[in-house]
Amino acid sequence: MAGWAVAEAVRSLDEASPMLMVTACNGDRYHKPELSVAISKGVDAAKIVKKTGSSAAAELNLSLLPKTFVLNIDSRLKQIRTTRGAFTYDKLVFATGATPFMPDVLPPQYCWRINHLTGFDGLQKALAKGPQRVVIVGGGMIGTELAEDISRAGHRVTIIDRAEYPLCGLLPEQAGRRLAEALHSQGIRYCGGRHVSGAARAEDGSYRLSSIGTAGIAYLDVADQIVVAAGLKTDPRLPERAGLDFHPASGVRVHPDTLQTSVADIYALGDCIDLNGKACRFIAPLQAQADIIAAEIMGQTHAPYAHSEPVVRLKTKSLSVVVSGSPDRDAAWAVQKNSAEELCLQQMQQRQVSAEIRISRP
Template sequence: MSAQQLKQDSPWRQYICLACGLIYDEELGDPDSGLPPGTRFEDIPDDWQCPLCGVTKVDFELFEKPAILACDKGTVFNRQPGVVIVGAGLAGWSVAEQLRQQDAEIPITLISACNGDIYHKPELSIALSRGFEQSELVRESGVDAAQRLGVRLLPNTLAVGLSPALHQLRTTRGSFHYTKLVLAQGSKPALPAELPAAVCWRVNTLSAWSGLQRALAKGSSRVAVVGAGMVGCELAEDLARAGHQVTLIDRDNTPLSALLPEAAATRLSSGLAKLGVKFLGGQAIRAVEPRADGSRAIVLASGLSIEFDQIVAATGLVTDNRLARQAKLDFNRGVVVDADTLRTSEPAIYALGDCISLDGKPCRFIEPIKHQARAIADAVLELDSEAYAHNAPVIRLKTRSVAIVLHGLPSPDGHWRMVQEDADGLIMEQVSGEQVISRLNLGSPNQSCAA
């Protein structure tokens, strides 16, 4: 094949003018300037000028179409305001479900920072050892759910501004008016400065989990889990069961120290140790240093430096206050809501789930969400209903090594009393005055089932 033929056979290319963005298409040429269709870029004379802005050939470069990452599936545009929900996690979707169950007509718009796929977040704590992949954790795609519920879903759309006086929510895909607004934004990882986001995983969303899952798919890795709270302990066990070498690091001397008395924490610690989790208690982290080979070293306050392949931060959650601040909503560790109606300090704005605080306390568990969603749907649709009644949910740790079930919310400095203790487990209680405010049951899985 001759060089000429080769030239003819290779696909037409396009070149973009760096100055004005005009695209020169070899196939079309520029007949107005004397370049017939099919003129290859290299054959264009040097004195040819961009027909739009007049720069010459040297200011052009090969144009390759950028991939559009954003989900631009068609959405039905509806000018009726209706209900706008911010957040397509369990809380957001629950409100959409509740509203639609009771009202077939009301327009519902769901603004989601992710693609809106429905998954069960607690599963992320146990999914690695079960060998799941991202798609297996999706229960229903956001698009399917939106269709089923007649919801206008705006995927990959971030809420940036809120003006209650105008009933206006501003997003990265435009402004929306609402009749009622529901904040279901959840919470985000609280990452201390010494744990940079670019090198530390956080398992707070399915896509973040999926990133970690892919990074670990290469085989057994050295993984540090920083923070031995509930999520940290669950992830440490899950990672160990998935075959990784896990080190669990915490500032406090025992795991889950904010919830568990020492006797219980010691049992949890030894249960994790049996799975191979190494617990490093009483350790503050000074810095994380990326290494040239892709690994990361954690430098402890003591000066000790330990190398890991992956670092997972489980250092707690905070509620982003951006919209609340803009809208001047009462905010105290979360959007302050009325305990009966879940209404915020603005009459047309409601909030639920991980982003709220009740009596100054966030409550980031799954169980209350459906009740909250029901209360909001009733209020929005102006239906008679019973007030929302908040109860501290039962906490069940998804650690199979040592089953832990906690009723009530223990006070961090309250006194624990041992009710029963044997080789298999223990039962403890925290009492305030005459009243038992918390009851802890720790033991083998069999025992805990009765709790």
């Protein structure tokens, strides 16, 4: 999504400048957030794709190298080396996204990671065989959305997370507990306070997932499918080879006004960037980021990029969860409303509402 957004923004300013997109997938265009809510709707990968990569490339008059891997970037010579040859550039844009974090104790071949269309397609086909036991490792936004979606498709779902309640990194305990109750009402088990310690495959083809609780108690869960949704990380390989300022936890560091990296003529946007010391992993800012980079590439004057925290909406049907503003994990939340139907919490800074959480039944 980030790469295509830049391509469109550049073409809106210039119709003819040569542009090359290199991607490890086939470049098809689709709305990524749909991946966590499509299984219960019976939507397959083919229906999610809005436009093939080849047709999108033709419309934007750019050269597309699908299923191609970048091996090295020489920022001094302004050259990238790929599995299909070497190419020089005047301006380079990193739109590489982020990859799902995989705990070292879990064999990758046993686990699904739903961060791209290929992973979704594999899981959707596996679950189409009939009702199954699914264990999701990770109770954040993606894990929670997937849990409800898979449960609504007729499968038995368990979430395992180190935190005592879901969305611990975003919600205070009072709100997280309410979400856990909503998941439970859907038949979803939330097993908090556990960290996964390993997985093995049984003779019948199922998996034995082991975990340890905070009190040292060992647990064993049986699963037909394991899904890992334990957060994202930016692959350091290419940023480091290009000599970019990079932080392992948050990604490629960019200038907050221009989105240029620490190396001249190289820009970055989307899930892979560190903006003001934080990872920026939301869809909403992509268009504004793409517009700034396009103006930079075309040498046009522009106002500085002005980042604003997007409104976060959890795509669950059992409970509406909306987070707005800039939540401070260390600040207290004031209860504005607390009923069976709605919970509203606010944080204040300088007598102004700085963050708000609204949880309600649809």
